[in-house]
Amino acid sequence: MSSDVRFTDFKSDKQPTWCPGCGDFGTMNGMMKALAETGNDPDNTFIVAGIGCSGKIGTYMRSYALHGVHGRALPVGTGVKLANPDLEVMVAGGDGDGYSIGAGHFVHAVRRNVDMTYVVMDNRIYGLTKGQASPTSRSDFETSTTPEGPQQPPVNPLALALASGATFIAQSFSTDAQRHAEIVQEAIEHDGFGFVNVFSPCVTFNDVDTYDYFRDNLVDVAEEGHDPTDYDAAKDKILDASKEYQGVIWQSEKSIPYGEKHGLDTNTSEIDDGAPEGAMDLVREFY
């Protein structure tokens, strides 16, 4: 790890094909800044991406990376981190990827509390498949597959995380560049699973959850003097549907990451040339 890493070192030379104005640009820049700020470099960083416009992020960033299948990025990140704890692991994807097809994995990744960071680029729509309802779409939001709106309440990802035993829950807004980067940085620094839901507007298919909407409705919890280690206060904020919050909303002081609990502290990529020392004992157990 070199100390003179700049955030642009995390940029690949591939030009993003996101629509001009897409929130994902800001989300990505903040992630790169946060990685550089926390002393990481591309050689020790592993980014796992889901599928969707958001999932393309792994292509535009420079690090070790895997762009996997729809909804399964969290398990991949889990395997990477547990097999090599020296790596900084960041998982990114969309709201459809994370809260619909991958919802089961989300709950269990939260419970497992592996020391990695999960950034969800929440545009409240399916972008890449051209504008169908996502789990965070409003119940009356008309889309090509829900002409009258989904008619179901949206998932509250923060509440889902809290109910699953999350140790770090934050929310940010991609255009509020400085704050967003700070919040992701805190998630990286958290010992355990750092979850950040990022409002990352889709300028092409979502004309409701727009930049203007978030700008008008966003409240920064830090400005309200919120104490993220106060569980009840965090719960109130998370369940308050009247506002959109930004900041670190919940952080447990008791978080023990999975790897630490299980004594996983070594890179397992190195193995012996033959069977490991003492392997014959395994045979004798069957005597």
Next chain:
Amino acid sequence: MPADFNWAIGGEAGDGIDSTGKIFAQALSRAGRHVFTSKDFASRIRGGYTAYKVRTAVDPVQSVVDRLDVLIALTPRTIEENLDELHEGSVIIYDGERTTMENVEIPEGMIGLDVPLKRLAEEAGGAIMRNVVALGAACEVSDFPIENLDSALEKRFGSKGQSLVDNNKEAARAGRDYVAAEYDHEFEYELETTDADYVLLNGDEAIGMGAIAAGCKFYAGYPITPATDVMEYLTGRIERFGGHVVQAEDELSAINIALGAARAGARSMTATSGPGIDLMAETFGLVATSETPLVIVDVMRSGPSTGMPTKQEQGDLNMMLYGGHGEIPRFVLGPTTISECFWKTVEAFNLAEKYQTPVYIAADLAMAVTEQTFPPEAFDMDEVEIDRGKVVDEESIEEWQNEKGQFKPHALTEDGVSPRAFPGTDGGVHMSTGLEHDELGRRTEDTEMRVEQVDKRTRKVETAREEEDLSPREFGDEDSENLVISWGSNEGAMTEAIRFLEEEGIDVRFLSVPYLFPRPDLTEAVEAAENVVVVECNATGQFADVVEHDTLSRVDRVNKYDGVRFKADELAGEIKAALQEADQ
């Protein structure tokens, strides 16, 4: 008496059938006898008929037969279920004081031993030991010195205190003494002991042990019969060798966690059965496209859907050969014996890393849950070789970078295999994706690159055909005009069936095929034979289809799909019939 002795204990699930059977099997193995076990079990925890069968001989035994010499029947149904296999002179041990067993009628010609199992157990310290009393009775019947039971009892109960061990030893002796005192019958059985040193294990355990031997450091799985034993074996053991087991939330997660660990550079594995293989299919393609080495074990059971979860079948071959959308280079290894479960697992890791592909291990229930004895040398750890393939480090990385210093994880090479840089390697930064990609791993729809990458991945299979020894295992008379081909666990029954056939004057050449893809070319063998029979545990003859496809010849089929493995004598009969039909 015949050279082999067949014994069983049967009752309701929850009666402790499994552990009692295992104790007896272990005692026999420790007494230097070969053992082969099989289990009949239903998919429920309490209630439902279940049995544990042991076949034993001084010479190796590799299958079950249609004969039962001694049966411990804890329920009347046990006798009914095994009626076909019992014969004149068979001994049935039962507890006539048990209400359900009061009116049991012992079939003509058989010997019923009414032993008050529960009462004797209570006298020895607890009713729970009644199965052990029965074991003692069985020792007397088979003239098997009861001391041999002691070490098996110690192994089973030692951790729970010496007094429990002693009580069990006493219970066993009570059973033996009761039979000796109450019945003056001379039984025809006599189980000789030898000084041979054997270990007793099942296929799932052999796979787990093979994984550790191969340096596997990571396992992620989701419980499913009959693959769970692999995970249970590894849990608590792999840690001693620096590894870790994760119980995932489902199979989709399991294979993705395993994939992540593999990408981080660890030797990594998952195991499941048919329904789980279905769920893993999407990621299977990702594993191949991202060129990640991964070992995936399919312990087949009866399908489709949830089918018969505790029953034997080899119905997933097509899924393993062709499953997944698009075209996916892969290996499918099919161990044919329990010891081969170990060696094929070791090989699977080498092939996975050497060729950077997913490798299926096609195991089946019959092999996975039953135990067999082997000399410990059958698992000689000094013989384990590790090949990690083209791993690059900081020094060698430049060779694989483009002019801009970017690493090429999917470099187009002659043998189809690209270099591999573990994350953390300076200068090796790269991404991989399930999308079609260029040499750098970046998405492309360029027609030329698409074709080049597909060809590159496919070339691995061609390279393997040239470099690896994919030969079948050969048995019987190599000049015979009758050729029998099988895969998976049928080898054991078939090698014994050869002897039954010989007795009837029928010679066969038998090829047991452990490489299902890529696989050996059987054309020459098929063309040299007059009659060809492919034996497998499925209804449609999935491997027979493959043989016909590969050799452009028609073959005969012996299929079994009732949920029960082939028995050696039964298989001999079916092959004889198939050959006779072919001759007509």
